[in-house]
Amino acid sequence: MYKWYLRTLETSFPLKVRPLATMTSEIASQQIVEQLKKVGWKEDRIDAVIPLIEEINQLKKEKNAIILAHSYITPDIVYGVADYRGDSYQLAKKARESDADIIIFAGVKFMAETAKILNPDKTVILPSIEAGCSLADSITAVDVLRLRKRFPGVPVVTYINTNADVKAVSDVVCTSSNALKIVEKLDSDTIIFIPDVHFARNIQRQTKKRIIGWDGRCIVHDEFSVETIKELKRQFPDIKILAHPECDPSVAALADFVGSTSQMYEYVRTTNYSRYMVATECGIWDRLRAESDKELLGSCFLCPYMKKNTIELILEVLIDPRPENIIEVPEEIRSGALRSLERMFELAG
Numbered sequence: 209m210y211k212w213y214l215r216t217l218e219t220s221f222p223l224k225v226r227p228l229a230t231m232t233s234e235i236a237s238q239q240i241v242e243q244l245k246k247v248g249w250k251e252d253r254i255d256a257v258i259p260l261i262e263e264i265n266q267l268k269k270e271k272n273a274i275i276l277a278h279s280y281i282t283p284d285i286v287y288g289v290a291d292y293r294g295d296s297y298q299l300a301k302k303a304r305e306s307d308a309d310i311i312i313f314a315g316v317k318f319m320a321e322t323a324k325i326l327n328p329d330k331t332v333i334l335p336s337i338e339a340g341c342s343l344a345d346s347i348t349a350v351d352v353l354r355l356r357k358r359f360p361g362v363p364v365v366t367y368i369n370t371n372a373d374v375k376a377v378s379d380v381v382c383t384s385s386n387a388l389k390i391v392e393k394l395d396s397d398t399i400i401f402i403p404d405v406h407f408a409r410n411i412q413r414q415t416k417k418r419i420i421g422w423d424g425r426c427i428v429h430d431e432f433s434v435e436t437i438k439e440l441k442r443q444f445p446d447i448k449i450l451a452h453p454e455c456d457p458s459v460a461a462l463a464d465f466v467g468s469t470s471q472m473y474e475y476v477r478t479t480n481y482s483r484y485m486v487a488t489e490c491g492i493w494d495r496l497r498a499e500s501d502k503e504l505l506g507s508c509f510l511c512p513y514m515k516k517n518t519i520e521l522i523l524e525v526l527i528d529p530r531p532e533n534i535i536e537v538p539e540e541i542r543s544g545a546l547r548s549l550e551r552m553f554e555l556a557g
């Protein structure tokens with residue numbers, strides 16, 4: 209019998225434990241406790257984290273700060289302190305609408321940079337400076353300029369999972385939820401689509417336009433294999449397979465639904481099939497387990513970059529951020545990247 213498994217987070221909490229009974233905001237804390245239990249957290253771990261959650265929520269009010277958390281972040285952050293949770297596109301929109309003085313971005317560096325590009329007057333803080341991204345690190349602005357020289361006049365569509373300088377030399381940014389729409393709307397039969405090689409091939413499957421890609425990969429979605437999916441389908445013929453477009457096209461081709469993190473989440477939440485396999489990061493599995501009663505089978509993988517964000521670091525940067533945690537984007541890069549982001553909002557709505 210094939211052994212299916214779930215990778216679970218093992219985080220140690222070298223903290224003083226205060227019993228839940230002594231908490232002040234009992235109801236809010238209780239809701240968080242229930243959600244953490246649903247995703248398998250043990251009581252001592254929950255007891256350790258609740259005082260931090262309370263302190264962070266108090267500090268947010270005092271400092272007019274908000275916390276944006278990507279769905280791949282740990283559930284103590286997602287349910288305990290986040291004001292908004294979602295995928296890159298949803299959070300970019302929230303960052304644009306925000307009237308907070310401080311935005312703490314529980315995500316990775318390119319996301320915090322995007323928030324800063326959209327909100328130059330706000331203080332944007334990334335809790336861990338080690339929260340990078342294999343995709344963002346796969347391409348530089350110089351690489352994009354070389355592609356432009358090689359394919360003159362061909363528009364460059366850049367995935368939001370890139371650094372600000374790459375966005376600045378692109379024509380338009382896209383996310384996993386609007387990439388195809390943007391590719392189709394551009395007035396060109398050939399598109400440079402960077403940096404994810406699998407995503408580019410998945411787009412190619414859906415458009416008549418010629419797509420020129422780049423060899424970047426997400427180390428999480430690159431892990432899913434055809435063999436795993438086929439074996440799941442063999443054992444559970446009624447299973448619905450969902451895949452992220454950063455997965456290999458051979459995996460995506462076997463899926464019943466290919467979409468962004470939020471689209472996959474909504475698909476599972478709003479349909480009533482007996483079981484699902486969701487080929488993406490484990491954070492979405494946690495959200496689905498906490499927020500629905502759907503049966504998930506198969507495996508998920510952790511993004512080591514996203515998991516650099518911890519509740520302890522969020523508290524630290526709220527109290528006293530170090531200069532390296534405060535995101536700055538030079539104005540000449542910011543204005544170029546903003547143009548590419550605004551073009552996305554204009555084309556995708």
Ligand code: SF4
Pocket residue numbers: 280316340341342343344369426427428429489511512513514
């Ligand atoms: S999941 Fe993949 S694309 Fe997202 S931050 Fe991690 S490495 Fe980057």
